[in-house]
Amino acid sequence: MLSLQQKLALQQKLSPQQIQYQKLLQLNTLALEQRIKTELELNPILEETLDEEIDLEQLEENPDETNDKLDEEEENISNKEDEFDIEDFMNDEVDAEYEIERINKSQDEEFIHPIAHQxxxxxENLIDQLHMLDLSEEEIILGENIIGSLDKDGYLKTDLSKIVNELKLFENINVTIEQAEKVLAEIQKMEPVGIAARSLQECLLIQIRNSSFDPYYSYLAEKILSEHFNDFVNKRYETIQKTMNLSKETLKTTIDVIQKLNPKPGEGNIDSEEMNQITPDFIIEKVDDNYIVTLNDKSVPSVTVSKTYLEMLGANKRKRKISEREKETHKFLREKFESAKWFIASLQQRRNTLMKIMQAILEKQYEFFESGPKFLKPMIYKDIADIIGMDISTISRVVNGKYVQSPQGIHELKYFFSEGLSTDSGEEVSNKHIKELIKEICENEPKDAPYSDDKIASILQERGFHVARRTVAKYREALKIPVARLRKSL
Structure with missing residues (x-):
């Protein structure tokens, strides 16, 4: 039986302004710079200003037509940058459907990459080297396919027979496995030597065979890598020494030669145009006895509203009779004006929010900035949210992917957040402090008899930190410190 029912429910929906603000909030400085440049291209109402402060008042005022200004809503943007507040625009009645469509039309906006130098x-360098070799056209194409199949570390994980078969099937190019092996061998001798290896063992062998080390130790190193590779990677040096009948000093010198080789010739940047470079979003400097926080946004363009387009908007509004085309122009300019207004307000609110959060982190972690990592305090997102009166999700957006440069170095903001552990004295310490201690213990342990996880846990226990062996193992792995057996040196 059908029946009608009434149901009262509360739903929370984000306005277009809030969506835009949140997207801007999570961008780092480099991504923000590109985002602003994109907005300048898309919105003719916006223009870049060379002044550090955006003075909309001087752009909107028209001394000759003071009485013909735009309506009160448009006059509100005449306030200077420091008077903007995102809340002022949260309830504006404008064409919201247009703004939502504009904001959401590209899902790639959150993944803007900074513009890199040419x-x-x-x-590409490998392909250039390939074209300098004395190879046939078919072999050049084969080599390009091999180079195109390399992974991020420079290894060839695709079987050569598969590459040969795909060339025959899709490009009608017939090459043999023997030709593929020949071309691969040429590529492996390119710079960096060892590129396109199919295993770590092959990579190291290629490098040692093309090295300029002492011939005797190169011979021993090649013998170890080819005949005793498993013993080498598992650091069973006593077995190698006994099997090859070497003195301890000779073995140590040979192992040192092998350790100078590069296990990852691609270094994770085979497609990168330049090495990863961190641009800090904040800079903290100590002036006298005080720490000063600044937002590192000098390269970010300042934007304002174009006076020319505002005058066009005002002119259309003053006309008593306007054509359909003029109506469309007025609607277009109005939409772009509202979009520009929200964008400028969102930028200023983003700036204010970032500064509040960084200042709160500085105050909470003052001892870290003063004395170093060992003085890092336990801190969670809620601690900062409570200090500045904002939601935890806002803190998360700001913290993610942003960096600060201080006298203690460059750190991601996430670094300052960690859970706490209690000491014998009842003091709360950050788990990052425990990681620093584990790192310090491993650095100072006897190289010929490294400490086990149980031993490290016992040392921490003696210092007043109650940490279980499995926790030590977890933190050690997070620090990328190998197990004791693999830390052993001759």
Missing amino acids: RKSLR
């Missing part, structure tokens, strides 16, 4: 990637 520079060839490692893969």
Whole structure:
């Protein structure tokens, strides 16, 4: 039986302004710079200003037509940058459907990459080297396919027979496995030597065979890598020494030679145009006895509203009779004006929010900035949210992917957040402090008899930190410190 029912429910929906503000909030400085440049291209109402402060008042005022200004809503944007507040625009009645469509039309906006300098990637350099070799056209194409199949560390994980078969099937190019092996061998001798290896063992062997080390130790190193590779990677040096009948000093010198080789010739940047470079979003400097926080946004363009387009908007509004085309122009300019207004307000609110959060982190972690990592305090997102009166999700957006440069170095903001552990004295310490201690213990342990996880836990226990062996193992792995057996040196 059908029946009608009434149901009262509360739903929370984000306005277009809030969506835009949140997207801007999570961008780092480099991504924000590109985002602003994109907005300048898309919105003719916006223009870049050379002044550090955006003075909309001087752009909107018209001394000759003071009485013909735009309506009160448009006059509100005449306030200077420091008077903007995103809340002032949260309830504006404008064409919201247009703004939502404009904001959401591209899902790639959150993944804007900074503009890089013109520079060839490692893969492109390899292809250039390939074209300098004395190879046939078919072999050049084969080599390009091999280079195109390399992974981020420069290894060839695709079977050569598969590459040969795909060339025959899709490009009608017939090459043999023997030709593929020949071309691969040529590529492996390119710079960096060892690129396109199919295993770590092959990579190291290629490098040692093309090295300029002492011939005797190169011979021993090649013998170890080819005949005793498993013993080498598992650091069973006593077995190698006994089997090859070497003195301890000779074995140590040979192992040192092997350790100078590069296990990852691609270095994770085979497609990168340049090495990863961190641009800090904040800079903290100590002036006298005080720490000063500044937002590192000098390269970010300042934007304002174009006076020319505002005058066009005002002119259309003053006309008593306007054509359909003029109506469309007025609607277009009005939409772009509202979009520009929200964008400028969102930028200023983003700036204010970032500064509040960084200042709160500085106050909470003052001892870290003063004395170093060992003085890092336990802190969670809620601690900062409570200090500045904002939601935890806002803190998360700001913290993610942003960096600060201080006298203690460059750190991601996430670094300052960690859970706490209690000491014998009842003091709360950050788990990052425990990681620093584990790192310190491993650095100072006897190299010929490294400490086990149980031993490290016992040392921490003696210092007043109650940490279980499995926790030590977890933190050690997070620090990328190998197990004791693999830390052993001759």
